[in-house]
Amino acid sequence: MPARRVESFPWFHSSRQKPRRWPLALRFIKGSVHANIIGPIVFYTLFTTLVVYIDQHLNVNLGVPSTVTPSLSIVVGLLLVFRNSSSYERFWGGRQDVSHIVSSVRNLSRYFMLCGPNESDEDRQDTEKVVKTLVAMLFAMRSSLREDWGIPDREEEPEYTDLLPRGIQGHENWGVALPLELAFFVEKYIRKGHKRGNFQAPQASMLTSQLNSIIDGYGHMETIMLTPIPVCYQIHMKQVLSLYCLFLPFSIVDDWSWVSVPMVALIAFTLYGIEGIGQEIENPFGLDRNDIKMDNIVRDARQEITTLLECWKQGKEEHFL
Template sequence: MVQYNPKDWITFIFIFHKSDTFRQLIPMMFVIGLYTYGVCFLEIEHWKLSEKSHVKNISIMHGMLGFVISLLLSYRTNTAYDRWWEGRKLWGSLVNSSRNLALKLSVILSDESDKKFLREVIPMYVSILSKHLSNKEVSKMLFENIDLEIVHQKHKPNQVAKTIFHKINELYKSGKITGDQLITINNELQTFTDVCGACERIKNTPIPYSYSAFIKKFIFFYIMTLPFGYAFSLGYYSIPVVIFTFYVLASLELIAEEIEDPFGDDANDLPTEKISENIKKHVEEIL
């Protein structure tokens, strides 16, 4: 995730980050510029269309559709940001549940070996969940101090969660945890699986294909028809105008595509690995 100062306007305006949409759109902007030049040349130099030509009235269509495309892109970006923010809230609840579970267990348990096991397995669940959501391979080095073998063909976070529940159940059967204490820590244990399921729902349920495809087609045909009307009023100055219009509309769509899945490796995705490291540090401090 990109760290930045939101008050530093100069950096935003004049410095292009590697994840900036401008870098990604440069090839298409170049093509759009050549296309616009070709349309202007044909209308002005080759066909020599007069001001009375009906082609000039195409700009009326753009005026009517401009409001529609702005609503569509506004809804698109808001929906994508809602998914990003929901993912952040879920990982925030995972941080709180990990701390609460560690705090309760640190007071309830007196056996150092039990504390050591839970001190390692709780951050392990968070780390595996982060890798599970980003489709990364899970390293066996994570489990070198714990008798746990991950089966890669099965749901990895569930295997670690089962180990945690199994350990808590053993502590209850041995009398190290009472029934009331088991009920007290059950909410934190359940939150782990709830967060995992909610994150998987975000990851595995993209924006409907027909909606996403329609917006891309809409932007494409909107931009492709812009030079026909602008060539009459702006001449060759329509080239930078069309390029800038394409940049704005396409950038909004690219931003929405990037943040609608907040668990990947893009620059603006959630820093789940960093959050995992913080949880590990806090749990080790408490237990």
């Protein structure tokens, strides 16, 4: 058996820790959208069964020419391609923003520990606080993007609350997101270092730009969360899929007879599955299985930076040089 991985292993939370027991083609619950699309599939299967039964046993010819089906198939395919590409673009854009923000937090933390105003014990305590505040910004962004407002109790999430500046109350009830409020603490530290000469003007400008990039990334993630696919497109997509799947049994019943039932079920499964995937990933910051693993990414960043911070507090930063 492979050795058990310790928690300090890089990307411990973010990387996959258990091998897949089943091939992906045989998975129908975890990670799939089948539960969301089973309703339409069952409906169109039963509807097709009714159409075939009437056509075969009641001597009523319900078949229609199938010449229009290829044209409809092209239209449906184009709509689904646009839907999925738009959703995946949002998903990938959100993941890039998370990666960019974590990198900026790493850079600022390293620079503050090695180049900040650390002449006295009080200064070093201030540096420790601001580095923890940077990590707390990651937790605050995660919670804000999930509309989980307020500062949690220490018992609920101590790994988050222990990082926050002492006495912070938060002003989310007044419309100020907590990540923006925490950014003021970081900017104040940069200003202090600049006044004392630890950060020259170009350095202070660079640090402020890094902080601004964190806020820019957060703003872009807010845009993804608050700007869903236009409802007119969603309505039209659902209507086109419904009309296509309702028309399909009539166009193939003469040629396929009872085989039309599994054929329509398979086609509905394929089309609604693709549409369901797009709907699943269009807001990637939630708690669904296919969303970005924000909790794991934030925990890994916390483990990484707090370990470096503890070594820095003990005067062991030379081990990282």
